[in-house]
Amino acid sequence: MKHLPTLLVALSLFSCKQEEKNQPTYQQAGDAAVAEGDVANLSPEAKLGQEIFDGKGNCYSCHKPDQKVIGPSIQEIANIYKAKKGNMVSFLKGNEEPIVDPEMFETMRTNLILTKTFTDEELKGVEAYMYSFGK
Ligand code: HEC
Structure with missing residues (x-):
């Protein structure tokens, strides 16, 4: 704290x-x-992402903007994805290995059951929203 x-x-x-x-x-x-x-200040795409992130995705309960709680902060995830040119949409579809904190992946993995049901538009929105926190 x-x-x-x-x-x-x-x-x-x-x-x-x-x-x-x-x-x-x-x-x-x-x-x-x-x-x-x-x-x-968010683009329409990122606003959709925010609605999902704070709403039906329930991502907010484990990911805060700039503070690690259960999961890494949104900022940390965004920075690592930008630096390593990760494919977040593909990760959320269950098609990529974790690149942020692989040892904790089991905690994240259960959410992929939910994110796999999201449309491409929704996943791109989540990505845009999370990237808006990056450097
Ligand atoms: C129960 C807690 C929890 C919830 C809910 C959760 N996450 Fe996570 N998330 C984690 C943990 C722990 C990690 C670190 C492990 C890892 O890197 O995979 C993580 C990592 C990630 C990563 C980085 C994956 C990587 O490449 O390493 C992304 C992107 C992510 N979460 C997006 C989301 C989104 C989007 C949602 C909502 C649909 C969500 N998370 C909901 C706990 C959670």
Whole structure:
């Protein structure tokens, strides 16, 4: 939990920036502004991905933006996939070996049963959403 204060500071800075740029009338909204601001910069593809990631995919319960919980952070996954030119869509279809944390793959593997049922469009959305956290 030692990263939590940093995360909160980062989030509140981010939300202020969002408010200045896109949402000048948002000052009263408090926490909601963070969530709204997050969505504002995403492509339509990545927004679909976010809906799945936080919704029916339930990916959010194990993957947080920049903090390892049960699974690696979204940022770490995105950076490794970009650096190694991984194929995330193909991984989520069950066709690739894990490249981020192979020793923990058993915990991720059960989710592939679900992601295999997603359409290509949905999987590309999830990929775009996760890549939006990468460097
Ligand atoms: C029960 C916890 C859990 C859930 C839920 C979960 N993951 Fe994971 N995920 C992990 C763990 C642990 C790893 C690290 C093992 C690994 O690298 O395969 C991982 C790794 C990954 C990786 C990197 C795989 C690689 O190449 O090593 C991707 C991409 C990923 N998850 C996407 C998702 C998506 C998309 C969802 C939602 C559909 C999801 N995860 C749901 C636990 C989870």
